[in-house]
Amino acid sequence: MARWGMAADLDRCNGCGACVVACHSENNISTVGDEQASRGRAKHWIRVERYWEGDFPDVRLKFRPVMCQQCDNAPCEPVCPTYASHHTEDGLNAQVYNRCIGTRYCANACPYNARFFDFFNPSWDKPLQLQLNPDVSLREVGVMEKCTFCVQRIRGAQLQARTEDRALRDGEIQPACVQGCAAKALVFGDLEDPESHVSRLARSPRGSKLLEDVGTQPAVTYLARATQV
Amino acid sequence: MTQPSGSKINDDLLRPLFHTSWRFFLLVAVFGGIVALGLSTWMWQARNGYGITGIKWPVYWGFYITSFVFWIGISHAGTLISAILRLVNAGWRRPVTRCAEAITGFALMIGATFPIIHLGRPWLAFWLAPYPSDRLIWPNFRSPLVWDFFAINTYLTGSLLFLFLPIIPDFAVVRDKSTGLRRKIYGALAMGWRGTPKQWHRLETAMQIMAVAIIPVAVSVHTIVSFDFSMAPVPTWNTTIFGPYFVAGAIFSGIAGLLIAMALLRKFLRLEEYLLPLHFDNLGKLLLVMALLWGYFVFNERLVTYYGNEPAHMAVFWRTQSGTFAPLYWTMVTCNFVLPLILLGIRRFRTITGCVIASIGIVIGMWLERFLIIVPALGHKYLPYSFGIYRPTPPEIIIASATFGAMCLLYVLFAKTVPIISMWELKAADHLPAKHPHSTAKEQRLGDSHA
Numbered sequence: 001m002a003r004w005g006m007a008a009d010l011d012r013c014n015g016c017g018a019c020v021v022a023c024h025s026e027n028n029i030s031t032v033g034d035e036q037a038s039r040g041r042a043k044h045w046i047r048v049e050r051y052w053e054g055d056f057p058d059v060r061l062k063f064r065p066v067m068c069q070q071c072d073n074a075p076c077e078p079v080c081p082t083y084a085s086h087h088t089e090d091g092l093n094a095q096v097y098n099r100c101i102g103t104r105y106c107a108n109a110c111p112y113n114a115r116f117f118d119f120f121n122p123s124w125d126k127p128l129q130l131q132l133n134p135d136v137s138l139r140e141v142g143v144m145e146k147c148t149f150c151v152q153r154i155r156g157a158q159l160q161a162r163t164e165d166r167a168l169r170d171g172e173i174q175p176a177c178v179q180g181c182a183a184k185a186l187v188f189g190d191l192e193d194p195e196s197h198v199s200r201l202a203r204s205p206r207g208s209k210l211l212e213d214v215g216t217q218p219a220v221t222y223l224a225r226a227t228q229v
Numbered sequence: 230m231t232q233p234s235g236s237k238i239n240d241d242l243l244r245p246l247f248h249t250s251w252r253f254f255l256l257v258a259v260f261g262g263i264v265a266l267g268l269s270t271w272m273w274q275a276r277n278g279y280g281i282t283g284i285k286w287p288v289y290w291g292f293y294i295t296s297f298v299f300w301i302g303i304s305h306a307g308t309l310i311s312a313i314l315r316l317v318n319a320g321w322r323r324p325v326t327r328c329a330e331a332i333t334g335f336a337l338m339i340g341a342t343f344p345i346i347h348l349g350r351p352w353l354a355f356w357l358a359p360y361p362s363d364r365l366i367w368p369n370f371r372s373p374l375v376w377d378f379f380a381i382n383t384y385l386t387g388s389l390l391f392l393f394l395p396i397i398p399d400f401a402v403v404r405d406k407s408t409g410l411r412r413k414i415y416g417a418l419a420m421g422w423r424g425t426p427k428q429w430h431r432l433e434t435a436m437q438i439m440a441v442a443i444i445p446v447a448v449s450v451h452t453i454v455s456f457d458f459s460m461a462p463v464p465t466w467n468t469t470i471f472g473p474y475f476v477a478g479a480i481f482s483g484i485a486g487l488l489i490a491m492a493l494l495r496k497f498l499r500l501e502e503y504l505l506p507l508h509f510d511n512l513g514k515l516l517l518v519m520a521l522l523w524g525y526f527v528f529n530e531r532l533v534t535y536y537g538n539e540p541a542h543m544a545v546f547w548r549t550q551s552g553t554f555a556p557l558y559w560t561m562v563t564c565n566f567v568l569p570l571i572l573l574g575i576r577r578f579r580t581i582t583g584c585v586i587a588s589i590g591i592v593i594g595m596w597l598e599r600f601l602i603i604v605p606a607l608g609h610k611y612l613p614y615s616f617g618i619y620r621p622t623p624p625e626i627i628i629a630s631a632t633f634g635a636m637c638l639l640y641v642l643f644a645k646t647v648p649i650i651s652m653w654e655l656k657a658a659d660h661l662p663a664k665h666p667h668s669t670a671k672e673q674r675l676g677d678s679h680a
Contacts, residue, residue: 040285040617049614066612075462081374082356083366099366101356102279102349103374104289108607109461113287113615117349119280141278142349211611214462 003091005191005219007201012185015063022180030122043116045147068114068147069218076106100143115146150175170196242648260638267631288607288619293347298599300340306483307333308388309447312440323654324503330392335639373456380453391439398653451479464541474526481519482595485588513584520569564594
């Protein structure tokens with residue numbers, strides 16, 4: 001059984017936001033319109049956090065792409081009264097939209113604020129409604145949604161490998177954000193396989209987890225920025 | 230002054246049942262209108278989506294959960310207090326217990342609607358119940374929300390029973406005094422009460438059992454409500470003090486709610502001879518104790534957070550202490566601690582008016598307390614990039630306010646259909662002196678000095 005994980009090399013991330021756009025189009029994330037977005041209703045399953053360090057003029061800008069960390073010890077899971085938020089065998093934090101009744105408890109328990117609530121039925125700024133992904137279900141009003149590590153791509157690749165009677169190759173599965181990252185800052189793969197690219201990065205001395213002391217045991221490793229720019 | 234007895238009790242306490250004035254219809258119309266406004270606003274919310282509220286990323290709980298905790302807190306007025314007073318056999322409790330128990334029942338009903346109002350998909354709320362479904366999915370018993378579901382249902386069932394049991398003999402009195410349809414309805418409610426020694430014995434036993442059983446239930450209910458917060462890894466939520474802190478706060482706000490209700494009943498139903506200054510004085514003292522206890526808990530919670538000095542906790546700490554939420558925070562401290570200490574701690578101010586002013590302050594302060602526990606922490610959770618602030622919108626304010634109308638409406642209807650003071654318990658007090666000479670004599674003395 002695989003254990004899916006990701007590594008984000010902050011040395012490579014230039015904050016372009018291509019991952020955010022790729023995620024939106026892959027996962028049918030509705031655009032809520034500028035008015036609602038300004039009221040804090042925008043949904044970005046992956047976001048690029050910007051932090052400034054130091055005082056002017058010696059300012060350093062840091063980017064950190066933050067998505068659901070697919071925690072091993074996820075605070076969102078035990079609090080859900082209906083099992084909408086639950087753990088899959090391959091270590092993903094699954095969100096079953098049809099099972100969600102919208103208590104929003106999971107979002108409160110999430111230390112990363114990686115979960116988003118559907119305040120309205122989905123709608124898109126034209127002409128985005130013409131490019132919906134048939135592999136991803138739409139979410140109706142009143143449910144929570146979040147990054148799935150593009151589970152539809154994982155399952156698709158697994159199915160493909162099984163029909164061809166072979167093992168999955170490292171790098172064969174690429175979530176939309178990984179595929180969209182021109183700087184190759186994001187790497188996805190199987191953490192159970194010690195030779196996979198993501199496993200090697202996860203063991204890097206530059207590696208750390210986000211909010212490690214909260215005890216969530218995330219599957220995403222951040223590689224600290226080493227270069228001075 | 231001695232308490233009225235015999236037929237005067239019947240006349241005074243049954244008057245609202247048999248005589249309907251225009252005031253009753255006016256009150257029902259006003260409060261009913263408020264409730265209808267609240268219900269239609271909720272329908273509007275369910276139809277148009279949750280977006281009409283002020284809830285947003287990352288503050289996903291706001292006015293509704295605040296009101297939920299507030300009303301469940303108010304519900305601790307009745308059953309718990311009346312159960313304790315019954316068990317310690319405090320003679321002065323008699324005119325107070327029923328109006329307190331009624332508050333519990335109604336506050337629980339109102340409080341229990343909020344988790345449904347706040348749901349994203351309220352029409353699926355029944356998924357919290359463990360029923361045999363074709364999908365073979367049970368609720369997640371690890372979730373504090375499921376614990377809530379069971380705790381509140383248990384408490385609601387228990388407190389309605391506890392309210393109903395001592396009304397049975399009074400229902401029988403109403404049955405015997407009425408004719409026609411009213412006689413039929415009250416006859417059914419009296420469940421064949423004839424007042425035989427066997428029936429009395431059974432009633433006393435049942436009430437004794439309920440009084441003992443309801444106390445742990447009441448304590449567990451608000452502890453479990455506090456678990457909704459303390460089980461989540463949110464700065465300042467994840468603390469062991471929340472259980473007792475919430476229970477103390479609940480009893481605190483409950484007594485305050487009870488005092489306000491008692492003062493209104495006394496005025497509108499002309500119960501001056503039954504709800505005596507003694508009752509306000511005694512409950513005022515209890516309220517003072519709870520104010521001190523509340524202050525102790527807040528001091529503990531604050532000092533431990535401050536001394537622990539964890540960055541994420543301190544961000545929330547300063548936000549309430551001196552930041553955005555400071556005006557609300559210091560209003561809360563004034564309402565919950567300073568005001569009661571002055572009005573209830575100084576004997577000269579501990580009059581009915583003083584108690585009511587302090588109680589109104591406490592109700593406001595306790596509502597703010599819940600708001601200040603929920604909102605600042607959610608808006609300041611670890612990653613500075615995702616900090617946020619919450620502002621309620623009119624629909625939320627209307628729905629939250631309408632529940633006060635609902636409380637008044639239920640109470641008016643209750644006072645119209647049930648003697649608001651337990652008649653048989655008052656009458657029983659006449660026959661008690663031989664059994665409890667000490668407590669009754671003391672009660673008389675206190676009553677004299679204050680009347």
